Amino acid sequence: MDTSGPVPPTRRLSTGEREQAIDRSAPVLPPALEIDENNYFENNAPPEYLDELARQCEEFVKMHGTGRIVLVTSGGTTVPLENQTVRFIDNFSAGTRGATSAEYFLENGYAVIFLHRQFSLLPYSRHYSHSTNCFLDFMEENDGQVVVSQQYQQQMRTVLRKYRAAKDRNQLLLLPFTTINQYLHTLRTVSVILQSAGPRALFYLAAAVSDFFIPPSRIPEHKIQSKAGGNKLIMDLDPVPKFLNRLVERWAPGAMIISFKLETDSEILISKARQALERYSHQLVIGNLLQTRKNEIVFVEPEVPETWIRLSDEQIKDGTEIESLIIPATIERHTAWIEQSK
Numbered sequence: 001m002d003t004s005g006p007v008p009p010t011r012r013l014s015t016g017e018r019e020q021a022i023d024r025s026a027p028v029l030p031p032a033l034e035i036d037e038n039n040y041f042e043n044n045a046p047p048e049y050l051d052e053l054a055r056q057c058e059e060f061v062k063m064h065g066t067g068r069i070v071l072v073t074s075g076g077t078t079v080p081l082e083n084q085t086v087r088f089i090d091n092f093s094a095g096t097r098g099a100t101s102a103e104y105f106l107e108n109g110y111a112v113i114f115l116h117r118q119f120s121l122l123p124y125s126r127h128y129s130h131s132t133n134c135f136l137d138f139m140e141e142n143d144g145q146v147v148v149s150q151q152y153q154q155q156m157r158t159v160l161r162k163y164r165a166a167k168d169r170n171q172l173l174l175l176p177f178t179t180i181n182q183y184l185h186t187l188r189t190v191s192v193i194l195q196s197a198g199p200r201a202l203f204y205l206a207a208a209v210s211d212f213f214i215p216p217s218r219i220p221e222h223k224i225q226s227k228a229g230g231n232k233l234i235m236d237l238d239p240v241p242k243f244l245n246r247l248v249e250r251w252a253p254g255a256m257i258i259s260f261k262l263e264t265d266s267e268i269l270i271s272k273a274r275q276a277l278e279r280y281s282h283q284l285v286i287g288n289l290l291q292t293r294k295n296e297i298v299f300v301e302p303e304v305p306e307t308w309i310r311l312s313d314e315q316i317k318d319g320t321e322i323e324s325l326i327i328p329a330t331i332e333r334h335t336a337w338i339e340q341s342k
């Protein structure tokens, strides 16, 4: 991290042209090889809670020994700028896709491991989160008793019953992450534990995963100082090794793996999704655009044309969630995957 001295001429000044801000001539990173995996995990220490989390996961997978089990990743990973983290680069994602999808998997009988960004939306409680739909707005005081207001009884009863049913069946395991490093260590650990589930295991990678990070050799220990009179903060980030192919080939070879491809430019969405499918050889890429992700997605699969799933105007009006269409279509493909794996 260089925060002193004159800005070298090669560095883009803030008055630079937007299209030159990013060096797009940089070579596309190849999928991670075993040596990249070993390098990364040897140089980036695991979270101190990982053993306990692995124990919970082993217990959960054993408990759901014969049924279907899905790992849903949700929310955005962060990239710390200091070891004693004051600043970090964040990835947008409220966790709506992951939390909503997890509910539909639960209602279809899946055991769900929910690997989520800490404090992002969770299945069921997402309907009454602290900010958007503040739960206090659904309550009132009646003769000194705090109760749910009459007009919300039905809706809240439905959500509460589903939440309780999942809890009583011990069907949902919540595993948190914050940083890209915690996410990658946890993803690898959980994937290896899921090997015992073979084709019954499904990976639904909806988390918004950082593509760049500061390696331990270059990250400052303490809060970066800003000098009186101002100094530029120049960041030099490394690409996060592309682990998807390690997941497919080594970590969970028998499982069905679905990744999400997020773009903002509709012109490149399908080609980028197909490129990911060809590079990682997994089973399905669900493509979505930042601006329309709640109303349309596209299934990109090997050897068949892509299939769009779009909410109609009617469905948008009546509050249909697109995940109510995505999950059945995903389960149909998982059933075929299990059949063909026999």
Ligand SMILES: CC(C)(COP(=O)(O)O)[C@@H](O)C(=O)NCCC(=O)N[C@@H](CSSC[C@H](N)C(=O)O)C(=O)O
Pocket: 075, 092, 093, 094, 095, 096, 097, 098, 205, 206, 207, 208, 209, 210, 211, 241, 242, 243, 244, 245, 259, 260, 261, 262, 263, 288, 290, 293
């Ligand atoms: C994040 C959203 C858009 C949901 O949004 P909320 O409902 O607000 O939570 C999700 O649908 C999605 O596209 N998730 C995937 C986003 C993502 O980071 N995808 C990566 C591929 S999977 S990350 C794997 C790693 N980069 C590698 O290639 O190995 C990408 O597009 O490049």
